[in-house]
Amino acid sequence: MDLKEYLRKDLTEEELGLLKASFDVIGSIAIIEIPKGLEKKEKKIAEALMMLQSNVKTVAKKVGIHKGTFRTQKLKIIAGEKTKETETKENNVRLRLDVEKVYFSPRLSTERQRIYEMVRKGESVLVMFSGCAPYVCVIAKNSPAKEVYGIEINPIGHKYGLENIRINKLTNAHLFQGDVKKVVPKLKKKFDRILMPLPRSAEDFLETAFKASKKGTMIHFYDFEKEEDLPEKAFEKVEKACKKARKKHRILCWKKCGQYGPRRFRVVVDFKID
Ligand SMILES: C[S@@+](CC[C@H](N)C(=O)[O-])C[C@H]1O[C@@H](n2cnc3c(N)ncnc32)[C@H](O)[C@@H]1O
Structure with missing residues (x-):
């Protein structure tokens, strides 16, 4: 079941239309965008995401865009474990990082x-x-x-x-x-x-x-x-x-x-x- 389907009972049709179905997962942290008009439902959205993806232990929302010399992005944790540090795997390597820093x-x-x-x-x-x-x-x-x-x-x-x-x-x-x-x-x-x-x-x-x-x-x-x-x-x-x-x-x-x-x-x- 995808996120929209799962949230059908908690969000109105209009809210479902605003919801962005795509998000990034880095290790145990999911990074999502909460569009204007959905802020009041962000906790519900984050919890649904954690239910659907058992590897996700933290959900953080984007607060800004990638900027500055370091190209980093401000994030706010909205559900789950309060950490921005994680370890992910890709192309046969393990990578540890702080997703905000x-x-x-x-x-x-x-x-x-x-x-x-x-x-x-x-x-x-x-x-x-x-x-x-x-x-x-x-x-x-x-x-x-x-x-x-x-x-x-x-x-x-x-x-x-x-x-x-x-x-x-x-x-x-x-x-x-x-x-x-x-x-x-x-x-x-x-x-x-x-x-x-x-x-x-x-x-x-x-x-x-x-x-x-x-x-x-x-x-x-x-x-x-x-x-x-x-x-x-x-x-x-x-x-x-x-x-x-x-x-x-x-x-x-x-x-x-x-x-x-x-x-x-x-x-x-x-x-x-x-
Ligand atoms: C778009 S990120 C790419 C990071 C990494 N290669 C990756 O793919 O995950 C660009 C990186 O360049 C670094 N950076 C920016 N200006 C730099 C400079 N003048 N010398 C060295 N690193 C720089 C930033 O801090 C940032 O980590």
């Missing part, structure tokens, strides 16, 4: 799989903006990479990243806390693959990515675009930065890997430095 989206697990399946034996991989290290752990665990580096500015995200490397017993993963623009030059390394999962402003970091790239480096550039601008606007950002840095490149593919609003998408552009 660290950015994490379970919806990106198939994109993480797409990436690790591309990684070849012996690669050095750099994950810029690594958060609690989901990409780092998933690649280090499932691919034949030689080493995976991650850089994250949020000290709490970095702390969970270190913990996640430890609990997954990964010996080829290395995390650094700080601003990508400051940390990358200090690494004095060139990578075979660079991931840039900061869609709102990855464009501003392409020059830094080029400093850690060499001929043949594959860059996965994430971006937010409106449906009508796809893929041209995303390609333009890559081309403009390559032109400025005088980098020859080849765009290999692009794809949608998420939606953040009506007709607005998260996209990834894979391109190679020639």
